Amino acid sequence: MDDGLNEVCLDDGGGWSFASMPARNARDRIMSAASHLFCNHGFAATGIDAILDRAGTAKATLYHHFRSKEELISAVLQAEGDTWRDWFFGRLSQVEGPARNRVLAVFDVLEDWFADPGFYGCPFINAVAEFDTGNDAVRQAAERHKDHLLTWLKAQMMEMKVSDVVETTRSIAILIDGAIVAAQHSGDPSFARTARRLAECHLDTVLGRAG
Amino acid sequence: MDDGLNEVCLDDGGGWSFASMPARNARDRIMSAASHLFCNHGFAATGIDAILDRAGTAKATLYHHFRSKEELISAVLQAEGDTWRDWFFGRLSQVEGPARNRVLAVFDVLEDWFADPGFYGCPFINAVAEFDTGNDAVRQAAERHKDHLLTWLKAQMMEMKVSDVVETTRSIAILIDGAIVAAQHSGDPSFARTARRLAECHLDTVLGRAG
DNA sequence: GTAGAATCGGACTGATCTGTCTTGTTTTTT
């Protein structure tokens, strides 16, 4: 579980975690190592030395690129979010048909994510859970990530001509978060399908069962 | 935010957090202090000395009652779960009418929980997020807590004569987890109401819109 | 009242933490 390799579901060229991206220089190796350790063992529980060991770099190199551990954490969250969203929306962009199909496909893509052996939950949910009260950098990073998702969802809702765009978007967001947490705790990817059924049921109702 | 007082929503005699329970001895004070600090600042980030400061006890006293920090964490999770479930099911037991009312009331009680100024999310979700991979004690504590909830939910489903008890229970569980996470991140308690509407929609469908 | 448990106060250990610094080597860029 703590071996050098981290098997990550690869889709056309990119994985969902930055920890599996190709490393070209010491900075990349540090970021990959930090991503893996932070996400699997916790942010506070991961020491700088453990990151250096895994990355195979010198301490001075790390502090040449990042002013502090906190800045490294922010950089990792940023990179994890970028990588994940590239993967996620890349998958969704392959879905054909009306907006309803894309929204429901969200849960199919989530299921693939959950099914990856290296799945550790959402880094942002985990980070907010760990730091929680009063950590601006982490909370803002999580908010930015969620904003990206909500913006995309809202666009789909408007394309579907849903009457209450905000409320329906909030509903789907709850289903996504709930599926992530349930899958993380149980290790059972099929929670994505349960969430999908809930979404179908809700969209049917909102759209007057017309699809 | 880090003052001595932690305002906690009190219902007939009990709050939802062990951190607000009356302390009779040093052990209780340690447990209360540890609960508050662990849940608000994280488990790994909270040092023993900080707990002692807040509890106003000596270090030897803590290690007289708990063999290690890990054991203290387990004890805190156990107590937090017990206290919360007492509060939660106590509230639900006051709901009149058929099982459907009780299931939907879950989200009303959740909203009260979310609205408390001291709300910090679910301690078990947060703990699993922080320790994650391979911490048996924490994961098992979280599983026991979730089992209690699922058992209760299942009983309601059977009373409602839902066709697929397991799947419907999973659906409500997703809605609960999703509402908790969404409320924790946004600070907006009304996510409970959104989740309630999803539950209504789903139950209507499952029960053939007969209520 | 007396025994035993609970508690206090704090010194202390050894490990680990983040972060700095120095010296020299490698790589890249111009």
Add this chain to the structure above:
DNA sequence: AAAAAACAAGACAGATCAGTCCGATTCTAC
């Protein structure tokens, strides 16, 4: 080839960490 940036290796500092131990004191139950 020369200049500049990136990097390695590790010593070092100062703080904090979990946990132990001791002696004195207070509380509690019989």
